[in-house]
Amino acid sequence: MTSSADSPPAANVTMTPADARAAFRGGRVVPTAGYCAGFAQANLLAVPADYAFEMLLFAQRNPKSCPVLGVLEAGAVSSELLAGGDIRTDIPRYRIYHDGDLTAEPTDVLSEWREDLVSFLIGCSFTFEAALLTNDVPVAHIEQDVNVPMYRTSVPTVPAGRFSGPLVVSMRPIPADRVADAVRITARYPSVHGAPVHIGEPGALGIADLGQPDFGDPVEIAPDSIPVFWACGVTPQAAVMASGTPLAIAHAPGYMLITDARDAAYQIP
C-alpha cells in the first residue's frame, strides 16, 4: 500500500544502492524493505556532539538493538557506506525530534542540519530478509506490501548517561515449521540484530495487540504462523524520545538508508 506504481518490486530488488539513494533524493517516498537485495540497510540517528559519547555507549551496551555499522563524525554528511551520497537527503523519509517530541517527518533534513550533529548508522533487520527469502522463509510484510510492524516493549534497555528507554522490536510472523530455520538463518547476522529476542507470547513483551504496532503497519498473521520478534534499530529513537534530547534526526521507521555494504560482509560463518 505504500509502494509507488512506477517502481515494480523486481526493479527495486535489483536496483543498486547508489541508484536507490538517488531515487529517494529525487523524491521517491517508500519503505525500503525488498530494495537492493544483497545490500545492507541502516537506521539513522543523528544527535548533537554533546550527546555522541552517550549514544555510542548506549549502542555498545545494547548491541542486539543498536549494532553500529558506521559513524559520521560531526559535520560529515557522507561516508564509504553511502559513497557519493548525502545523509541529509538520501533516506526516503526522516523524523525530527525536538526535546524528545516528534515534530516533523520531512523527506530531507537540509534545513534542520547542524554542523555539530554526529550520525550513527545502525544495522537493520531488512538486511537479513534477503537471506530468509533465499531460504524460502516467507516475509509477510514484503508479501503484503506494507511496512514491517514494530512495537515498544516492556523490556528496558541498559541505560547510558542520559539515554534509556524500552527495547523496540520488529515482528515477522513465521510458519511454525520454519521458525527454527528463521533463528538459524538470522543468527548468522549478529551485526544486523541477529537471532530473534523473543518467539511467540507477545504479552510477555508487554505487547497488548499485534494489530496496533507503535511504528509501521500491521500485517496479517496466517493461522499456521507465530509471531517472531527481533531487536529493532528504532530502539535508540525510543531512547531519544524518553531522554528529551534537544535535537535528534532519524529515519522514519521502515524508510531506511540503503548502504553500499554487502549483507555478506555482516554474515558470520
Next chain:
Amino acid sequence: MTSSADSPPAANVTMTPADARAAFRGGRVVPTAGYCAGFAQANLLAVPADYAFEMLLFAQRNPKSCPVLGVLEAGAVSSELLAGGDIRTDIPRYRIYHDGDLTAEPTDVLSEWREDLVSFLIGCSFTFEAALLTNDVPVAHIEQDVNVPMYRTSVPTVPAGRFSGPLVVSMRPIPADRVADAVRITARYPSVHGAPVHIGEPGALGIADLGQPDFGDPVEIAPDSIPVFWACGVTPQAAVMASGTPLAIAHAPGYMLITDARDAAYQIP
C-alpha cells in the same frame, strides 16, 4: 621467569577472578596468562572524558583489536565485570602515559586517578587460550612461563578523531599441523580478537625480528611451528602514544584485569 614462587600454576588456573583481583590488589605482580581458566581477561584504557567519544569510536572502527567488553563511565571505579573490585588497584601492573609518553609502571593508580577518567575494558586474547589448551593446541608463552610477545606492526588502524596509530599484534607460534585448528577455535571468540589477522611472514607486518618484541617477552619458536598473529588490545595504548593524550592509564601489557565474565559468554556457535 615472571611468576612468583608462591603461586604454582595449578592454583592460578583454578583461582576465582575475585581472589585473583584480591591477590593483585594485595601486591602480587605477575602476567596473568593462565590465571582463572574459563574467565575473560581484559585490557584497560582510561582516558579523560573529553577523549571518551573518540576512544569509543576508535574501538568501533577497529573491532578486531579493540573489542569493547565494558565501559566504566566518568568517576566509576567498578562494574559488574569486576564485582566488588576497584579498577585502580585490581590489575597487577599499570602504565601511566602523560602526553603520550610512558611515565610510570605502578602497581596501583590511586594517586593518579581523576574523577573525569572513563575506563574502557577491551577483550584480551588470553581469553581464548583456555580453549586452545583444551584442544591440545600448545601455547608457547604459558609453557615457557613468560609474558606473551607483542609487536607494533606497519599496519595502520582506522583513525577516529585524535586517535590513530599502528595495529599491535600478539604472537603465538603454532605447530604447522595445528594452525587451521587454532584459526577455527579462536574464530569462535570474535569479542576477544577472534581469528588471527596474519599467519606467517612477520616481515609483511613490518616485524623485523621476532626475538625483539615491542611489549612482553620473546618466546622460543620450535622448528615445526610458524608464527601466528592476533590483533591485540594494546593497540589503543599505541594510539594514546601516537596521539599525545594528556593523561591515560592502562594495564601493563600482559598484566590484565581478570573479569567475572565467563569466556563462554563471548563464544559464538
